[in-house]
Structure formats: C-alpha cells, structure tokens
Amino acid sequence: MDFADAKVKGNPVILQSQELFDYLLETSVYPREPAALKELREATASHSHAFYAATPDVGQLMALMLKLINAKKTIEIGVFTGYSLLATALNIPEDGEIIAIDPDRKAYEVGVPIIEKAGVMKKIKFIESPALPVLDKLLEDKSNEGSFDFAFVDADKNNYYNYHQRVIKLVKVGGLLMYDNTLFGGAVIAPEAEVEDYKRPFRRGTIEFTKAVVADDRVELCHICSGDGVIICKRLY
Template sequence: MDSFDARIDDNPTILQSKELHNYILKTSVYPREPAALKEIREATASHSHAFYATDPDVGQLIAMMLKLVNAKKTIEIGVFTGYSLLLTALNIPEDGKIIAVDPNREAYEIGAPIIEKAGVIKKIKFIESPGLPILDKLLEDKSNEGSFDFAFIDADKYNYWNYHQRIMKLVRVGGLLMYDNTLFGGAMIGPETQMVDVKRPHLHGIIEFNKAIATDDRVELCHIPSGDGVTICKRIR
C-alpha cells in the first residue's frame, strides 16, 4: 500500500468532501462552463428547490457522453429550470432533437428565456406531463423503438426502474442512459430515521433501482460519486 492509499483508508470521506467537490468545480468545471449555462445556474440559485438542479460537474460529464455517442436524438425526464436541458441542446447538432418532459412548466419557464437567447430552443420539444404516460405514448409508435441516442433521467426517484424498463426500448443499442441522484445524499448508508417521510419513497426507489440495475445484463454499467451520484448505462442488447 502506498502513502496515498493509506491516507484514503484513514479518511474515506476525502474523495467525497464538499471541499474537494468545490475544488473540482472551481478548477475543472466553471472555467469551461458556457456563459448561458452559468446564467441559468445563477437564475436557479434563488429558487426554493435549487438543489433539484443538475450539478455542473455532472453536466460536464453529460456533455462528454453526448459527444462520445454522437447523440442527435435525446430524451430528458425531469427538467426543472433546464440546466441539463440547455447543456444537451448546446452539445447536439443543429438538427438534433430533445424531448423534454416535466410536470412543472413554471420551473421550466425560469430557464426558457435563457435557452431561447442561446439559440437552441428549436431543438427542444417540452411536454408538460409526468414521465411515464409520455414514455408509454412514445412506445405506442413502433418507429420510436431504438430511435434515441441518449436519455437523462432526473425525476421522481421511486419510478426510476419503471423509467428504465421503458427507456431501454427507446434508446438504441450502443446508446446511453444516465440517472441522476443515485446516491441520494448517501442516505442509503445512514439512519433512515433522520429522513423526513416525504423523501422515504424516493430513497427506497433509489435503493431498489441500484440493486436491479446491477443485475441488468442488457447494459454495461458505471456508478460514480459525481454530484449526488450518477449511474451511466450503455445498452448492449
């Protein structure tokens, strides 16, 4: 064991500390963050649920994944004010398309003017609705099966496995699915008694999703502690 390994064993939180996260943001993320994304991030900061927003370091990861699979047609379930949506729109081709689904139009309209000013609103079809009915409707048209290159899911956590089962039919073989908040603040390894009742269904949903996705042989899997935890799946069959 070298000295670095020893330090990690002595302090297992060192790689997940707030200080180190801020270091990553200031060193590697914010200097490369487009002005429009910074604007939407700052516009969201005063919202009472600002913590719903996609972490900028996760956003940087999304941008890389989009480019690695040459994504052109994508779907996003859970939009909030649109940070990840704008990021996706900036990183797909001019003729690319995004289906964006969220039941909260009011939150989306905080970011919509910034998205429009960035010149990418034409790529986006926003649908005000919960996610599952829209996915079921898309699957009624067989031409949608295997037609998407990329999916980002950041909605109600207790439905993550239900989303996965449907989106796996929509994303092509070789395409990517990304799920946000799959560490849920580390709550799955802490005392549940400290969690408010309204969050427990989300926690249980994440726990069950993490167990199920680990045994899904239709995907290659990577679960990383970036932001609040993100799970990346590549559909292989």
C-alpha cells in the first residue's frame, strides 16, 4: 500500500511505501518466518481474496505479543485461510487453546492441511459461524469472562466496535486485543466520495471504531502502521 510522505513538526516522515514495506519483509520478516507460515502464505496467494490474509509482518508482531504475555488461551474473529491462526497456534503452549470463528469454512480448509502438518491442530476449535452469536453465547457463561489472554480481530470492519464490546469482557485484565486493517487500505483518509460504494460502510465502521476505542478508558492502546494498520489494546480493568 502506498502512503504519501507526512510532516510531523516540520520534519518529513515516510509513513510507508511499497518499497519500504518490501524492504521490511525481505530483511526482517521472511528470514524469521516459520516454514509452515510461508507454505500457508504461498497457498493463499492464489486465492481470489488473498488480500484478506494478515500480512507476514503482522503475524510476526502477533508472535512477539503472544510470547511477551505468555498467552495460552486465545480467540480469533475472522480466520480466512488461517495465516494469523497458525501464527498463534505456533506461539502458544502445547496445551494452549484457540477459539477461531469464521462463517467461511471453505477458505479455512485451504490452510487445514498445512496446520495439521505443523502439528498444532489440536489447539484449535474452529466454529463456522458469524462471530456475534458465538461471542454472545460465550458471555452467557460467566466463567468465560476474563478467561482469555489474547484476542485477534480481522473480520467485517463495520462490526469492529460490536466485537470490541464483547471481546473486552472475555479477555482478562492485562490481556491484549489486536485489531487488523485499521487503516483500511488508506480509505480512512480518503474523501468518502472517492471510495467505492461497497467499501463505504466498512470505511465508516473503521473510522468510528478507531474513535470509540481511543475514547475507551478500559484500554491502553497503540495504533501502528504495520501491514494495513493494527490497533493493539491492553485491558486495564
């Protein structure tokens, strides 16, 4: 994705360019990318919606975050072919658990053979469903509240705040929540009239989510220009 140069206090800062992103991948990400993740990334490349997948630098960031907090129990909303799911499964303990929710089993099955070969399928509970009903069902059982260490959200952007309102109850105090695609291909800074009609609800949802989560005093956050934008939240109470 190409971003124009920005100026901060008069100093030019390159937020990101395709060339800079490629440099980052080639020098810092691909040399450390596990073979299973590389295989899944390459298997996903031929999919008609390959751009849905989390970018490898986001996968690397997730791996570090998971290890920093010693995450064991996680939840993922939006799975696609499973790149971020596999990244999580590779970086939690053998007795770790991931609840993974997505209505598209066909896309998930692209990654299943690779996940099985990596030996981490036993950590995954895949639920074929829209996410909100599953989250509401989980919250009906009070024992689920505060029981998750980590959450990753990469689904329909116009529902991000609805997901946030539920997931923050599931993640423990001190746990982390990551939201992907929070720059939405640069559409967040484009005039709405210049954005394709079908993308406008997702653009608005992304912008409104960002405003809402920034105002949410239950979290400490960092919004970074990695991949297509990532907001990382730590639950404070």
